[in-house]
Amino acid sequence: MRDDMTANSTQSLIAYYKKVRQDSLSLIAPLSAEDCQLQAMSDVSPMKWHLAHTTWFFETFLLLPHMNNYKVFDECFSVLFNSYYNGIGEQFSRANRGTLSRPSLDTVLEYRAYVDDAVQTLLSVNTTLNELLELGLNHEQQHQELMLMDIKYNFSINPSFPAYQHIDCKIVESAPVKSIHYIDFEQSITEIGATQGCGFSYDNEQPTHPVLLQPFSVANRLVTNGEYLAFINEQGYQQPKYWLSDGWALLQSTHARCPLYWHCINDKWYEFTLYGLQPLAMDLPVSHVSFYEASAYACFANARLPTEFEWEHAAQQHCPELVQLHDNCWQWTNSAYLPYPGFKPIAGVAGEYNGKFMNNQMVLRGGCALTPNGHLRTTYRNFYYPHQAWMQSGIRLARDNV
Structure with missing residues (x-):
């Protein structure tokens, strides 16, 4: 019974991990590779960087310390996609993330798949990492919110006012609000x-x-x-x-x-x-x-x-x-x-x-x-x-x- 419960719990955890990771990919579905490269000011980041950084987080804090014989996808990524963790090492300039044409979006997506496979393997044999995994998933969800806010700003400087999403009709005003009290x-x-x-x-x-x-x-x-x-x-x-x-x-x-x-x-x-x-x-x-x-x-x-x-x-x-x-x-x-x-x-x-x-x-x-x-x-x-x-x-x- 206990083994069955542990197996079910592990399967649920892996399913939740896969869902959160897929949610990030769904956010870029309406975007081109060029869209994912945009960085219109230093406070925002390219979509491609968000996808890679959240992956780097799992690789750095979950896989490297806890998975024997794990081989990093690319040694350069430890600098390119480290946001602000001085204890980890050097970081590439935040203001210049949009200048990184390489790695390509396709390579970043390969990186995500590579790390996802390794994380799921690790979770199937190590059931003590739930707290760290939970932090990583919440971190990725924070970035999903940031991705939407960042693409909005990145698109906003374009004088053609491109839409990230399309709707069947124009946004109409909400029902009249009550007086403020x-x-x-x-x-x-x-x-x-x-x-x-x-x-x-x-x-x-x-x-x-x-x-x-x-x-x-x-x-x-x-x-x-x-x-x-x-x-x-x-x-x-x-x-x-x-x-x-x-x-x-x-x-x-x-x-x-x-x-x-x-x-x-x-x-x-x-x-x-x-x-x-x-x-x-x-x-x-x-x-x-x-x-x-x-x-x-x-x-x-x-x-x-x-x-x-x-x-x-x-x-x-x-x-x-x-x-x-x-x-x-x-x-x-x-x-x-x-x-x-x-x-x-x-x-x-x-x-x-x-x-x-x-x-x-x-x-x-x-x-x-x-x-x-x-x-x-x-x-x-x-x-x-x-x-x-x-x-x-x-x-x-x-x-x-x-």
Whole structure:
């Protein structure tokens, strides 16, 4: 009986591994080899690099330490596809990943198949690697979200506005949204963070710890395109009183006057999407705004951004009025990305996964329409630099209740 259970468990694990890996390949199905080579700025990566890097992760952290006589596919890949693991060795420049015409896309796909065969062989004889495998699969799913955000940016600089996906009809506006209102929360001491052993979580979500919250309120929904357009029409980008100093300085250097993917053509507003250029849908949540833009809008609206602890506490309450928590946009918080009390990174070189980035970045909470379902949890801590907007980031407002 126990042997049968182990065999079934191993088969299920291998099946899940194959599914996650196939999901990445499905994302490039609409793309040409030329599309997979694109890198339009240093923050994004080519599709080909994502496919190779996630494979390198399994080869480096799973196969090389745990599979006897494993032979690497190509020695050069240890440099080409190492993202930021200094403990592993040298990395090729992130900003220049798009210059790598070799290896070809076909070779990268061969690399994936080679590693997949080896991983499945290893899993069939070693049942002690579940935790490491789970990290690798979650890592690949993170990259699947990044792949969609990256190809959107890579396509966005093309003046023909190419579509990644096609739909039978144009995107239409969603049903009119309810008026924005605020949900009150009393002063409380709340437990923040993920509990070990209760499903997968990253090391930066741990450990659980108490946080004292003062009375506050959060908006029932996200800020819409139409509401943000009112900020633009009220000359919000021209008034320094709304902006943090660094945000205002950035505006002066970039001359930005609207969110990243907005275009005003013949006095009509459009938004670039994965479906190409579409009329701006006024009732959809505004997305692809930087922390500076989110903070400025909050100031314009006589509000502020929630802290990540306020956001998590509000989400824990399962209030039916509190909508758009996970299924639209990552939501900027007013919290710096810092370790929780008692934080301990993953043991070994994989400990560089999150902890080394805990400076100069801000936390986003929730999830977005591109986030894999298994990652949509209230404790998830995403993090980006305050000037970045290519990820699918939006705005939820908060206020003090004092």
